[in-house]
Amino acid sequence: MSSEKNSSKGDVYQSDVAPVFSAILPALEAIESEQEVELGWRESLLIYFFKLAREETEDLKYLAPVLEADAGQVLDFLESPEFPAKGVGKVQGLLAGISAFQARGERSVVIQKITSEGNKTSTYIFRAGPKLPPPHKIPFIVLPGTEREDFNLKIVALDSERRLRTYAGHTAGINSIVLSDDRRRMVSASADGTLRLWDLESEPPGLESSDRKPAQIFAGHTSGVYSMVLMKDGRRMASASADKTLKLWDLSTGSCLRTYTGHKCGVWSVASTKDSQRIISASQDKTLKLWDVETGDCLQTYTGHNDWVSLVVLTDDDKRILSASFDNTLKLWDAERGICLRTYTGHKDQITSFLLAEDNKHIISASYDKTLKLWDLKTGACLRTCAGSKDSLASVVSPKLWVAATKTFTQSQDDGRTITSLSLSEDKKLIISVDDAGVLKLLDVEKGVCLKSYPFCATGALVSL
Secondary structure: OHHHHHHHHHHHHHHHHHHHHHHHHHHHHHHHHHOOOOOOHHHHHHHHHHHHHHHOHHHHOOOOOOEEOOOOOOHHHHOOOOOOOOHHHHHHHHHHHHHHHHHHHEEEEEEEEEEEOOEEEEHHHEEEOOOOHHHOOOOOEEEOOOOOOOOOOOEEOOOOOOOOEOOOOOOEEEEEEEEOOOEEEEEEEEEEEEEEEEEOOOOOOOOOOHOOOEEEEEEEOOEEEEEEEOOOOEEEEEEEOOOOOOEEEEEOOOOEEEEEOOOOOOOOEEEOOOOOOOOOEEEEOOOOOOOOEOOEEEEEEEEEEOOEEEEEEOOOOOOOEEEEEOOOOOEEEEOOOOOOEEEEEEOOOOOOEEEEOOOOOEEEEEEEOOOOEEEEEEOOOOEEEEOOOOOOOOOOOOOOHHHHHHHHHHHHHHHOOEEEEEOOOOOOEEEEEEOOOOEEEEEEOOOOOOEEEEEOOOOOOEEEE
């Protein structure tokens, strides 16, 4: 290739490449310089069809010869609007080949490109790759779709970021996701007013996402479902809805066992005791309520917040309740006596999320005031406030969870974003943070480093290890 050709095409690339192709510009320039380029399967396919559309087939020989990926991912990638109009026949050929593997139950496919130097033609050979394990046997993250994207649930492997499965069916945004203790079942709650139970272990091979059917659909709420909790007995689930009620469901039949009424506004959050005999709800009516699961009786009403109560959790001994409110405070309650033991004040705006630290002595809270605070659970004192990277973290003598949380907080603050959700993985080794731009990050609690980042996620994402 001549330098004149390189120069002119470089200018053209910069001017006419769609934004989605911006990531491959360095590779395109390397190809123009006749360098050998080793790329992942996404970049290779993207460059291949970009070159094909521009009728620059002589450059294709510089691409990596073998592309290996999950069949479903490749299908989704090729069906996306990222490809030029030309070369449609090639795309259809790839789709047909990958679909054939999926029809045989293959979870992954190896696409090998054989290029003939003589006539500048390329042939793709499909062969079966290793079968992907069911999600419950490997570490994974569940990424819910949003209004900006879709209403599906995507299960992604943590080790390779390959998408294992997609679950479709909800018709509105997904507000919450929970996983069973054995990691074999997953429940999603949606603004469409339903909950869905998904079996992560057993399903026929080769299914498209639209063909995956939930094990149960729980319908009965008359408005969106904000949250839910799986009871420790493994048989039942409680849900909280904007229709001002909570409901108790039978997981095996999908039937509603009981409806709890008494709140005057929507119910945002629900928690359960370990013996599955009590549930606690948090509502927009500024109260929390303690319910007898079997009888449906309201045993306690907790009053004291001056605005909507958005989050509720129980301490490990089930004797105390932690709540967060739009009144910018956290409160600690005596579960049986119904009295407020302590109020944690200091935030200047709504608290978006909070965590009980691994030592059961500290609370970490995030707020729209763009700060992160560390609290002493017993005294109510604010021990530390993090307002961005200007705060020194090296000298902090505090739980490792705080150090890790401040890492993700400062990264988001420096990018002008606010943390809207903080949660822990099941084994408490990872912090899952989501900011108001929809960027989800996984942080190692022990090392305090960010392991992975996922764009465009909802706040209900969870990690299973």
